Amino acid sequence: MTTFIQHVVDALSVGATYALLALGLTLVFSVMNLINFAYGMMLVWSAYAAYGMLDHGVPFVLAVPLCILFATLLSMAIGRIAFRPFIGAPPITLLITSFGVLLVIQYLAILCFGEQPRILRLPSFFSDVAEIGSIRVPVLELITIGTGAAVVAVFYLVLNRTAFGAQLRAAAELPDVTRLMGVKPDRVLMVAFAISGAIAGVVGLLWFAKVGAITPRSDLDPTIKAFIAIVLGGLGSTRGAILGGLALGAIEVTLSATLSGDALGYQPAIVFAAVIAILILRPRGLSGTTLEPAR
Amino acid sequence: MLLQADGIVVGYGNTRVLKGISLSLMEGQALAVLGANGAGKSTLMATLAGLLRPWEGRIVLDGEDITDVPAEERPVLGVALAPEGRGIFTTLSIEENLLMGATSLKRRFGAADAKRRTAETLDRVYTMFPVLGARRKDGGGKLSGGQQQMLAIGRALAAQPKVLLMDEPCLGLAPKVGNEVYAALHELRREGQSLVVVEESSRRALEFVDRACVIKVGEKVLEDDAAAMREDDRLLEAYFGIQAAGPEA
Numbered sequence: 199m200t201t202f203i204q205h206v207v208d209a210l211s212v213g214a215t216y217a218l219l220a221l222g223l224t225l226v227f228s229v230m231n232l233i234n235f236a237y238g239m240m241l242v243w244s245a246y247a248a249y250g251m252l253d254h255g256v257p258f259v260l261a262v263p264l265c266i267l268f269a270t271l272l273s274m275a276i277g278r279i280a281f282r283p284f285i286g287a288p289p290i291t292l293l294i295t296s297f298g299v300l301l302v303i304q305y306l307a308i309l310c311f312g313e314q315p316r317i318l319r320l321p322s323f324f325s326d327v328a329e330i331g332s333i334r335v336p337v338l339e340l341i342t343i344g345t346g347a348a349v350v351a352v353f354y355l356v357l358n359r360t361a362f363g364a365q366l367r368a369a370a371e372l373p374d375v376t377r378l379m380g381v382k383p384d385r386v387l388m389v390a391f392a393i394s395g396a397i398a399g400v401v402g403l404l405w406f407a408k409v410g411a412i413t414p415r416s417d418l419d420p421t422i423k424a425f426i427a428i429v430l431g432g433l434g435s436t437r438g439a440i441l442g443g444l445a446l447g448a449i450e451v452t453l454s455a456t457l458s459g460d461a462l463g464y465q466p467a468i469v470f471a472a473v474i475a476i477l478i479l480r481p482r483g484l485s486g487t488t489l490e491p492a493r
Numbered sequence: 494m495l496l497q498a499d500g501i502v503v504g505y506g507n508t509r510v511l512k513g514i515s516l517s518l519m520e521g522q523a524l525a526v527l528g529a530n531g532a533g534k535s536t537l538m539a540t541l542a543g544l545l546r547p548w549e550g551r552i553v554l555d556g557e558d559i560t561d562v563p564a565e566e567r568p569v570l571g572v573a574l575a576p577e578g579r580g581i582f583t584t585l586s587i588e589e590n591l592l593m594g595a596t597s598l599k600r601r602f603g604a605a606d607a608k609r610r611t612a613e614t615l616d617r618v619y620t621m622f623p624v625l626g627a628r629r630k631d632g633g634g635k636l637s638g639g640q641q642q643m644l645a646i647g648r649a650l651a652a653q654p655k656v657l658l659m660d661e662p663c664l665g666l667a668p669k670v671g672n673e674v675y676a677a678l679h680e681l682r683r684e685g686q687s688l689v690v691v692e693e694s695s696r697r698a699l700e701f702v703d704r705a706c707v708i709k710v711g712e713k714v715l716e717d718d719a720a721a722m723r724e725d726d727r728l729l730e731a732y733f734g735i736q737a738a739g740p741e742a
Binding site for chain 2: 361364367368370371372374375376377378379380381382383
């Protein structure tokens with residue numbers, strides 16, 4: 199029973215990370231049909247920002263909001279410079295643009311920080327283990343779950359209770375009609391990139407707090423996980439992104455817990471097989487609907 | 494002259510849909526654009542609303558050339574379109590749909606004035622269409638076709654437009670529901686709202702507009718006062734290309 203509860207906490211924590219990743223990626227997709235392959239690199243940059251600040255003695259409580267602010271501004275700058283000129287362009291153009299952005303910011307990172315891993319120096323309580331009765335849970339997992347829940351709550355407040363949120367939902371559904379209302383498409387895009395960037399800032403800290411070391415090529419894993427999660431949950435739907443992230447976390451943790459010795463090496467392949475099996479049964483993903491109704 | 498279009502040529506890809514259409518609307522007037530399916534009526538509306546940029550010709554509002562003003566700026570100048578197929582945001586509530594329609598008020602009148610006007614405009618729409626007021630928190634997708642059309646018109650009115658553009662407000666509605674929509678349009682006319690309405694069937698439209706024109710495969714083939722047009726056999730002729738008064742017709 200104790201191990202089971204520990205696995206559930208594991209799954210929730212991994213799933214919360216994936217859900218946030220997917221949320222940030224799907225948001226921009228829903229307003230621009232863009233799968234941003236540079237997304238993982240934004241996590242890497244926000245982790246480098248945190249690394250730089252913590253190494254120069256900026257207190258942790260100050261470094262966290264500054265890091266999120268940095269990721270938000272970086273995302274908006276990328277959106278403004280690289281993607282705004284392509285509003286309404288075919289998805290393939292956007293895809294290639296996002297690879298271009300990925301290469302540019304990846305090589306910038308190599309220039310600034312080199313290839314060697316950088317260690318994120320976090321306060322010591324991040325590596326503590328909490329004991330609740332007979333259950334031992336890493337503090338980082340509790341922080342991850344709590345942060346995940348808080349970000350999702352704030353996200354839904356913004357989406358459902360603000361004028362910006364209404365414009366985002368409207369633009370995701372009917373972009374042309376949204377323009378007829380007097381809403382500027384480039385502003386909607388900037389709001390989407392800002393929120394997506396803020397989420398990338400948060401999840402970048404959580405991700406690299408767990409991984410420990412940052413390299414300029416650490417972006418692939420989070421990008422792929424986010425992509426799997428949004429496909430699994432249903433492309434373009436925020437509910438789907440959260441569902442997909444949690445489901446992916448659950449699948450991974452279940453496999454890690456049940457596979458033995460040699461088979462464990464095949465875990466990533468088996469995860470993909472499970473995702474493919476789910477998609478064969480539910481081609482439009484777990485949530486079954488998208489923000490944008492089928493045409 | 495409130496709204497004037499001169500020699501509009503526009504299309505999609507390489508296909509010319511409108512081949513030099515001109516029309517004009519006086520302050521307080523209502524104009525009907527009639528024509529069969531595929532004549533280019535919706536293309537004309539999309540061009541007037543700024544979703545399509547004309548290849549040739551120009552559009553003038555209140556003496557100002559707005560040909561190159563994009564769609565998102567036109568409601569700020571006072572042009573609002575209730576689009577083809579209604580374009581209701583199903584993921585937004587009824588009230589959120591109306592508030593979207595009022596978005597441009599802030600840029601047009603300033604923040605303080607916009608707040609008052611938004612409240613005012615919501616009241617007006619809910620008075621005109623009580624069913625929308627009663628269901629204001631419901632999702633836009635839960636409404637019937639007729640209610641969605643009322644919402645589309647209400648949403649366009651929320652921009653407090655100088656010119657209200659309506660693309661086939663009765664498309665796909667049962668006759669009784671269509672009559673309810675037209676009752677609301679009659680009321681708008683009494684209040685002096687300038688408007689352009691696109692219709693496939695002419696009878697109902699001709700009863701409440703001042704002028705009407707008929708377009709056929711992208712060209713204007715007839716324009717006259719609505720009263721004259723009602724009596725006129727040329728209308729049927731323009732529509733169907735037959736001699737309406739002829740013995741075989």
